[in-house]
Amino acid sequence: MTPRIKICGLRDVATAQRLAALGADAIGLVFYEPSLRNVSINLAHEIAAAMPPFVSTVGLFVDADPSLVEGVLRTVPLDLLQFHGDESPEYCRSFGRPYIKAVRVKPGLDLLEFADRYADARGLLCDAYSAAAPGGTGERFDWSLLPVGLPLPLILSGGLSPVNVTEAVERVQPWAVDVSSGVESSKGVKDALLVKQFVAAVRAARFDPASAGL
Ligand SMILES: O=C(O)c1ccccc1NCC(=O)[C@H](O)[C@H](O)COP(=O)(O)O
Numbered sequence: 006m007t008p009r010i011k012i013c014g015l016r017d018v019a020t021a022q023r024l025a026a027l028g029a030d031a032i033g034l035v036f037y038e039p040s041l042r043n044v045s046i047n048l049a050h051e052i053a054a055a056m057p058p059f060v061s062t063v064g065l066f067v068d069a070d071p072s073l074v075e076g077v078l079r080t081v082p083l084d085l086l087q088f089h090g091d092e093s094p095e096y097c098r099s100f101g102r103p104y105i106k107a108v109r110v111k112p113g114l115d116l117l118e119f120a121d122r123y124a125d126a127r128g129l130l131c132d133a134y135s136a137a138a139p140g141g142t143g144e145r146f147d148w149s150l151l152p153v154g155l156p157l158p159l160i161l162s163g164g165l166s167p168v169n170v171t172e173a174v175e176r177v178q179p180w181a182v183d184v185s186s187g188v189e190s191s192k193g194v195k196d197a198l199l200v201k202q203f204v205a206a207v208r209a210a211r212f213d214p215a216s217a218g219l
Contacts, residue, residue, distance in 0.1 A: 007208050008174055008217070009181035011063065011160065012188060012200065014042035014141060018055045020195050027197065028204035031061040033087065033183070036069065036077055040141060041193040042185070049081045063087050063105070067139050074100055087130065089140050094123050103127045105160060109134035110146045120157050129155060130183055133163030143186030145169070148177050159217070167202035174210035180217045182207060 013033030015021040021032050034049045035042040044052070053062040061084040064077055068090035077083065078100065086104040088097050097104050106123040108116065111134040120129050133146040145164025158180035165173055166187030174182065188203050190196040 006214050007212050008179055010204060010207055011181055011183040013183055013185040015052055016042060016044055018052050021052045022055055023197055024200050025057055025060040027200050031063050033063045033065050035065045037067045046077055046080050053082045061085055065089055068092060098125055105130050107132050110150050116152050120155050126157055128158040128160050130160040130162050141185045151177060167199055167206045170203060171206045171210045174207060174212055178216035
């Protein structure tokens with residue numbers, strides 16, 4: 006067994022299907038207008054409906070008005086919500102759906118306390134902090150800031166690529182990895198070869214499920 010792989014920021018059906026065939030366990034759809042990877046509800050529905058069984062569709066939101074999340078949920082068959090902004094635990098659980106909480110890691114942040122606040126989340130997605138954008142920046146963070154004993158499954162994110170993901174998995178032993186920029190040929194355009202290399206690099210890593218708290 007190796008860490009689960011989520012690829013974020015899909016924008017068309019054919020690419021999403023290709024990535025699923027290449028080994029993605031989950032795809033992420035961005036519902037955040039300022040992002041180049043933003044998708045409409047109709048397009049998201051087409052992509053989610055085209056996913057084969059056992060490949061999850063994750064909907065990503067950043068401090069969204071609840072009406073946006075509710076509108077998406079009415080139309081798009083999402084398996085999981087991903088909250089990537091400063092959403093409170095109460096907000097995250099208010100939709101009655103399984104969710105993961107993203108946190109932008111920087112020195113001084115108490116991740117154990119953060120994880121305790123979101124105890125009902127299905128996982129904690131640790132991403133790089135950037136003043137420029139809330140995510141999808143291609144920047145990595147200092148993995149030594151991750152504490153031992155996180156009470157939630159850890160999804161490692163931020164600046165991962167085919168080049169560094171083996172080292173990342175071996176050092177951090179996360180439940181899952183999440184990538185966007187590192188498998189793109191240009192901003193917002195996923196590259197099948199890079200995805201293939203990324204999946205192979207994750208699978209080549211020494212991974213002990215017991216270390217991932219499983
Ligand atoms: O992808 C975006 O454009 C985005 C915009 C705003 C918030 C989050 C966003 N993406 C979140 C993701 O899940 C990315 O995969 C994650 O931040 C890692 O991105 P990258 O460093 O580019 O691999």
